[in-house]
Amino acid sequence: MIQINEEKIEWRDGMTVRDAMNEVKYSFPLVIVSVNGKVIEQKHLDKHIINDNDKIKVFHLISGG
């Protein structure tokens, strides 16, 4: 299982950070993402592979046009 903010989702082999975000529909672009406490740069979100039991924090900045 992966923890992403308050949610828990199933882990799959080869899952990237972006995959996890897509699964919980975190589509807001202004986010700061960290995996197990380490910040992952925006440009690497599509490629960074996550492991089972990883904790992902997707810190959202403020929205509301």
Place this chain on the structure above:
Amino acid sequence: MIEITINKRKISVEEGTTILAAAESLGIKIPALCNHNILKPYGACRMCVVEVHANGEKEITTSCNYEIHEPIAVFTDSEEALNTRRGVIEMHLARWPNVPAIKALAKANGVDKPRYEHPLKNESKNACVLCGRCVRVCSEGIWEDIITFAGRGAERKVSMPFDKFYERCAGCGACAWVCPTGAIQVTNEANHPVRPKMIRNWGMKVTSQMITLDDQQCRMRKIGTGNLVEIMDDYDLLPTLNYQYGSHENAKKINSWVWQNEYFTQGLPDGCWYGCSMSCAHAIEKFELKTGPYKGRKVLVDGPEYETIAACGSNIGNFDPHYVAELNFYCDTYGIDTISFGTALAFAMECYENGVITKEHTGGLELTFGNKEAACEVLHQMSRGEGFGMILGKGIRNMKKLFIEEYGADLDFVEDIGMENKGLEFSEYVTKESLAQQGGYCMTNKGAQHDEAWLIFMDQVNNQIPTFENKADALHYFPMFRTWFGLVGLCKLPWNDISPADNAQTDEPHKIPEHVEGYCKYFTGMTGIELDSDKLIRMSEKVYNFQRVFNLRLGYGTREHDRVPYRAMGPVTNTEYESRQERYDKQLKEKVGIDPESMSTDEKRLKLREYREDQYRQLQDAVYKRRGWTSDGVPKLETLKKLGIDFPEVVEVVKRYPDV
């Protein structure tokens, strides 16, 4: 990724990277004059030449605009590259011998006195060196194309059309900021800022971010606030059918890509603020109207923005973008707020669907969700002061009263679903799962609009403000911070609709600290008065509390007026409860401590309501305390004193209330 070498050092680069950028990442600085990191490569000064070996051939080429598509070997300082570079710099030095930027380049690259006299030698220190940065930033960055090149060959010069001041220039200063020699000056007429350079330097930070980062962030320049439609839909926050739901399968018919690809015809600065690089206003030209007094005519629709798309779209069950645009146009034409219109109509539609009002009341209009033609018709009636349009036009608060008193509507139901606070219709975000945002909407001075605070992500997604105190702090800082924009007359979007590249490394990234400092600097630059974040908050606090007292004087400023219609807090109907059953059941179990297994939906819904209404009451207590108000929401005398607004008229109003 492509493997290349630069000066025999191996480096892996993404395809399309320029040689200049690749070298920079290795710490190799290739000299360049016309290049600028917020502008596309230009290839005019030719100083950045390097030697490239590719496919068994060697060439001297500029590095700023050479995109890497295959493995190459680059030599930045080969004899030929150096000689060529020096020859080019020598030409610049011969023509502009006293420009510091050119002198520095000459010195750093071993170019002494030129070997010849340049017939067009210009001895000025601030000479224009024809790098084109000004023309390019005005075109690529600000989209105004005011400055241009003119003339051919050696006659080439930077100019405004017909060699005179072009009245469309707003003096945004971007050209002066990118100019390497000071050839362009912004004259400081108009309102005489005390420290104009400070304003320009901090403003250009935002402009640079807009030019280089917006495409990967909120796409304000391409689509504006409309980028939020699909995002809100993803997070279950898109008001749908009078806020009953937060998403809809048809939301994709009105999402940002539909507007960008099929409707918007302008990506131009629309004159909201001339010279603004965010340029977020977008419009539809030659839009043919299907209804109303201008039916058949082709008009310009100024919008739609996110709020309008939600209010005149998903909230009233309309997923036909044409009608969103049509309603946008006519609301604008009639001078009616699209949010109030949409939210009020959504209320009327739900009333109609539930038999609270009938065709008899609506004069024959079938106000079912999604009836876009009826929506237009009621708007036209509103403008004429006729029929049901006249009734709708009085807003939700007055409609509720009418429906209850004269149509026999069930008071509780209508109060629950009538999405207004202090008489203002809610703006377009579903707040059911964010207690903080319920406060953000309803503990406001002007009514249910998110202008004061938008805390949904902080609260619901980040879980950043878990305690009442945390929420109260947020409901202090943000309303005070955001009120300030109105006080000084500045747009708030450059605060957080664009984020600096290094914002993630700051302590409080959600506040966008660099931009907060920037706004303080605009103030100081304009007035000469020093301002920091704390002083800024204090400025607003005075006004905010004054506004609260103003409301009190009109009979509105107490606790009961900060009430939230239950539709904004939780599921009003069983259908709503069941649409999010898992989440609500979980909350009952974890937060309320009861087992939902054996309960009916009715029972669960009521228990949940009890819990949530109590939560809001506790939030009110915490917020009023934080703001220095009584438990009835009245500013205390000591607060007024501390803020220096304990004027006699103010005290006169406040002292009528207990515990002040």
Place this chain on the structure above:
Amino acid sequence: MDTAKINKIIESYNRDADCAIEMLLDIQDEFKHLPEDVVRYIADEIEVPLGQLYFVGTFYDVFTLEPSEDELPQKPIEAFMKQQNDKRIPSKPDAPSIVFRNMGNADAGEYKSFEKVLETMSPDDVISEVEKSGLLGRCGFGNPTADKWKACAKAVNDSSNPAYVICNADEGIPGAFAYKNIVESDPHSIIEGMLICAYAVGAKEGIIHIRNCYSQAIEQMAEAIEDARAKKLLGENIKGKDFSFDIKIRRGPGAYMNLDLSAMLESLQGKPAIPTASNVPLTEKGYKDMPTVLSCVETWMNVPVIIEKGGDAFKKIGNSGTKVVSLVGDIVNSGFVEVPLGITLRELIFDIGGGIPEGREFKAVQVGGPSGGCFPADMLDTPLDYAEIEKAGSIIGPGLIRVYDNSRCMVEAAKDSIEFLKSECFGKAAPDREGSVILFSILENISQGNGKKEDLDTLKSICETMSAASLSGLGKSAGNSILSTIKHFEDDYTGYFKN
């Protein structure tokens, strides 16, 4: 301001912003200058920045911002050539005639080659024949035409975008009139060449860009296009096949810079002719960022003949075909003439050109116009061939060949060349712009007796810098006249030095 009149002009181009230059040409015609209020009005109506139209108005010689009834000052090219050149020199009786094969021939307009292509050949077959023919681009630097078509066809395949086929007839060397005569004499062959290419690469639209003042050429081409359309050789489903192609005529302002293909594309889009600084070839991203084959009118004339005779046979005509050259200067027969590639300069000058007039001696020949190098008598056996001329330190370019007799000073020749290039230079890039100004200034100094020996090294060094760093072909080849005259005629220079 008579907005009705101006609206009429705008409407005549379907309000297409790309035709901004044509609109301004009509305005210049009407008002004898470009009035500011008219230009502003047009900018608003067609939605282009006012600055762009102002830049166009100050870039091309054909426009003036102030009203003037006087004749515009003599254009530099005419000063360079010293004479107009609208005369055709008769070719030798057995000389191959490709470009002018149909001149005065009523059979023109048969499109036999195109029909052969349509009925019996695949696009690959067509490209293969062009490759076998060894045809090199006739506009400037002699790049293999087949390579262009191949690259374009590939880009069309890779991107699923249609290609554009463009013919440049803007007369790179105004005053040479070769292009004018080609268009007027045989417009159908141009159309045919473009049709064949369109078929081979997958194009739907073509453009023929003709110099605005060649009104007869424009008229004749328009007639030829109508003719072809009537015969179902242009338009949708040509000859009933699944192949559609049509051609538009666009009028050009006339500029030496339009010899540079990427610059020419700019002027086709209503902008000043400034070469783009990109290493992505036009065959991949050309007109409107689409795959484009852009060639000059002379290149297109050759294509139907390649198909008719076959690539192998074409290769044997001269050295892969002929070249239309303009012979000017100190020569008995001046004018334009079609000669087989591979002909020696000696034959060209003394046989066809009739030699040097007034009993003088030959001194030098400058091959390639003002961007070309100057050759002395001992190089007269150099063949007129792209590779050979390049080896010799020059270019064939637009085919302008200027002869100098022994009364001429080669320093003056180099100075005239640079003066022309300086005035035609587009101005964006520093080495091209500053370099040509500086070179001219040094040459002027020398020719006024104020030069010194070291200047020769300085000149060479600047030419080297320009050759490596310039953005444009104009800049890169600007040094040819200087380097070649220093190499072959150093005495002319040293004659000016005091010691």
